[in-house]
Amino acid sequence: MVERISDAEHAVMEVLWDESPLSAQDVVERIPANRDWSANTVKTLLGRLLGKQVIAHEEDGRRYLYRPVVARESYVAGESQRMIDRLFGGRLSPLVAHLAERDALTGDDIAEIEALLKELKQ
Numbered sequence: 001m002v003e004r005i006s007d008a009e010h011a012v013m014e015v016l017w018d019e020s021p022l023s024a025q026d027v028v029e030r031i032p033a034n035r036d037w038s039a040n041t042v043k044t045l046l047g048r049l050l051g052k053q054v055i056a057h058e059e060d061g062r063r064y065l066y067r068p069v070v071a072r073e074s075y076v077a078g079e080s081q082r083m084i085d086r087l088f089g090g091r092l093s094p095l096v097a098h099l100a101e102r103d104a105l106t107g108d109d110i111a112e113i114e115a116l117l118k119e120l121k122q
Contacts, residue, residue: 002070002078003052011035012045016055017072021065 057064
């Protein structure tokens with residue numbers, strides 16, 4: 001199981017999932033401007049992600065190129081399951097019920113869920 005990553009680390013992962021391999025400077029340039037991070041901040045986050053073994057790097061002359069080792073889909077699946085386990089005892093139906101009770105489901109959401117359920121039953 002992949003070690004948890006922080007929200008800041010996740011921002012870096014999103015950049016690398018979208019395009020890789022990238023140098024640290026490439027990552028800095030692709031981080032959303034509203035983050036207002038320095039190059040040193042991004043390099044620190046890259047170091048943490050290397051330590052967690054969710055990215056790898058290779059030498060390219062005098063710089064390193066970074067790439068994800070963990071696929072976005074795998075990470076999202078793991079995080080989703082952790083949330084369902086922690087908050088809803090590992091069951092999906094209480095999550096859907098919670099969202100429905102809070103009027104958090106739109107008509108489109110309900111239609112998509114119905115279509116998924118219909119597909120699963122076949």
